[in-house]
């Protein structure tokens with residue numbers, strides 16, 4: 001009996017020890033759990049503080065960006081009118097319409113004319129980019145004949161191309177094609193594409209302008225024989241301020257805004273812009289919605305007239 005009691009006592013003691021051990025373990029793990037929770041809470045609070053500071057920085061950055069944009073827009077706006085006037089006057093002298101000037105003066109006027117043209121383009125580009133960013137670019141869309149519009153674009157950029165020894169060739173095979181677009185904006189797109197084709201071409205080469213019906217669009221193509229667009233640059237070409245100097249050509253200045261504006265305009269008109277390029281030349285194209293011709297309107301109208309009334 002004594003033996004049994006002693007065994008029972010032993011077992012109970014062992015159990016009590018085990019229980020105490022388990023209790024200690026539990027307490028320890030509880031304490032470490034509390035410690036970890038406290039640590040994580042502190043980390044979380046720090047992260048929240050960092051986030052708040054970051055948010056403040058972003059707001060501050062946005063405010064500075066906005067002020068900078070407004071300042072640039074204001075300066076550009078103030079510059080545009082006098083710059084356009086200076087360029088217009090130089091244009092008259094340069095073209096000879098203002099009378100004869102000496103050869104030396106003509107050379108100086110040529111330099112001033114080119115630089116003023118560059119400034120006018122730059123200032124207009126900045127203002128357009130600003131309008132696009134603010135969603136304020138407006139379109140005065142109507143049905144227009146495409147060929148005369150392309151002729152006008154070629155004419156008004158011819159002097160610029162002459163400066164690079166480039167000749168524009170316009171394919172006039174489809175005189176009847178009409179598009180639904182804002183003619184001034186189309187001229188703007190063409191001015192940039194023709195300007196790029198001229199300045200990024202090899203002197204003495206042609207730049208070809210064609211149009212093709214691809215119902216329901218009309219595709220305009222501007223093809224040059226320049227060295228092409230460098231491969232690493234192609235993916236960024238339509239981004240604002242993106243610029244690169246094609247292989248073998250000197251740097252041409254510019255703002256890197258032209259193609260981003262052209263893309264926004266073409267897309268605003270319901271079309272698309274793209275390019276294909278190789279070392280033998282580049283073609284930029286854009287699509288514009290083809291206008292329904294007057295005759296097809298009449299057909300639809302007549303059809304409606306013939307329908308029996310209900």
Ligand SMILES: Nc1ncnc2c1ncn2[C@@H]1O[C@H](COP(=O)(O)OP(=O)(O)O)[C@@H](O)[C@H]1O
Pocket residue numbers: 192196197200224226227228229237242243244245246253254255256257258259260282
């Ligand atoms: N026809 C072209 N051939 C080769 N590179 C071109 C051509 N058109 C555009 N690019 C490249 O795309 C860049 C961006 O063009 P753009 O946005 O019009 O700006 P910018 O004419 O002011 O440089 C140019 O700097 C040039 O590297």
Ligand SMILES: [Mg+2]
Pocket residue numbers: 192195196254258259
């Ligand atoms: Mg350009």
